[in-house]
Amino acid sequence: MTNEILVKAVDVCKSFGTFQALQEVSLEVRKGEVNCIIGPSGSGKSTFLRCINLLERIDSGAIWANGELIGYRRDGNKLYEMSDAEIARQRRGIGMVFQRFNLFPHKTALENVIEGPVQVLGENPKTAREHALVLLNRVGLADKAGSYPAELSGGQQQRVAIARALGMRPSLILFDEPTSALDPELVAEVLDVMNDLAASGMTMIVVTHEMGFARNVSNTVAFMDGGRLIEHGPSARVLTQPENPRTVDFLKAVQR
Numbered sequence: 001m002t003n004e005i006l007v008k009a010v011d012v013c014k015s016f017g018t019f020q021a022l023q024e025v026s027l028e029v030r031k032g033e034v035n036c037i038i039g040p041s042g043s044g045k046s047t048f049l050r051c052i053n054l055l056e057r058i059d060s061g062a063i064w065a066n067g068e069l070i071g072y073r074r075d076g077n078k079l080y081e082m083s084d085a086e087i088a089r090q091r092r093g094i095g096m097v098f099q100r101f102n103l104f105p106h107k108t109a110l111e112n113v114i115e116g117p118v119q120v121l122g123e124n125p126k127t128a129r130e131h132a133l134v135l136l137n138r139v140g141l142a143d144k145a146g147s148y149p150a151e152l153s154g155g156q157q158q159r160v161a162i163a164r165a166l167g168m169r170p171s172l173i174l175f176d177e178p179t180s181a182l183d184p185e186l187v188a189e190v191l192d193v194m195n196d197l198a199a200s201g202m203t204m205i206v207v208t209h210e211m212g213f214a215r216n217v218s219n220t221v222a223f224m225d226g227g228r229l230i231e232h233g234p235s236a237r238v239l240t241q242p243e244n245p246r247t248v249d250f251l252k253a254v255q256r
């Protein structure tokens with residue numbers, strides 16, 4: 001982990017109608033850091049990730065990623081808003097892995113990985129194909145390059161989704177509960193790939209209920225509850241000596 005801050009959120013607020021999903025959420029993530037976001041269902045974890053990835057626009061506050069201001073903010077009376085082209089450009093550097101894989105069903109594993117680099121980054125198809133094969137090998141699926149999603153297990157599909165995110169050569173990958181849709185016996189193979197990614201120095205923000213991953217792999221843990229970021233710090237400290245009573249209660253409940 002370096003000292004360079006790759007993602008910085010300051011006082012981020014987001015409402016859906018009258019419901020405040022995020023209330024003044026602030027977080028910094030350094031280059032090479034693995035940050036886990038934990039918290040009860042409905043606490044705003046996914047919404048926060050979606051704001052970082054510009055899938056949601058924030059109401060106020062500010063988010064920087066890769067040194068640039070993204071989304072929009074109110075700064076006094078000034079409103080900064082990105083154009084669609086700017087949003088698309090920013091999004092390219094931020095990989096996202098969803099709970100439900102979201103692969104193109106009519107494309108093979110290899111074609112799923114190649115699509116973005118060729119269509120969005122304008123990579124030469126031959127280079128993209130070679131890179132995609134390296135990535136499929138990296139996630140242990142070299143022999144499944146020609147398989148369609150329906151022919152793969154959930155764990156294999158999620159590993160293709162990780163290879164697809166890597167194909168875009170992101171500086172940061174966001175994971176939104178990447179193992180929660182998987183049968184229990186398939187969770188480990190996806191966590192192993194995430195472990196390798198973390199060891200390779202990839203910056204990762206991971207919304208997860210996998211406390212083992214949070215404990216063993218992440219550098220920092222952020223606990224969210226009721227749309228607020230309640231506690232944030234080194235994983236060992238937050239998970240073993242939480243300061244806030246709400247964190248204490250949550251950890252007791254999940255470790256029961």
Ligand SMILES: Nc1ncnc2c1ncn2[C@@H]1O[C@H](COP(=O)(O)OP(=O)(O)OP(=O)(O)O)[C@@H](O)[C@H]1O
Pocket residue numbers: 016019021039040041042043044045046047048
């Ligand atoms: N598009 C939306 N419209 C209205 N309400 C929404 C929308 N997206 C999220 N919410 C609400 O915002 C709150 C936070 O949701 P979010 O998915 O961020 O929680 P979460 O902590 O990720 O929960 P989980 O662990 O169950 O995925 C929830 O009450 C949810 O119903």
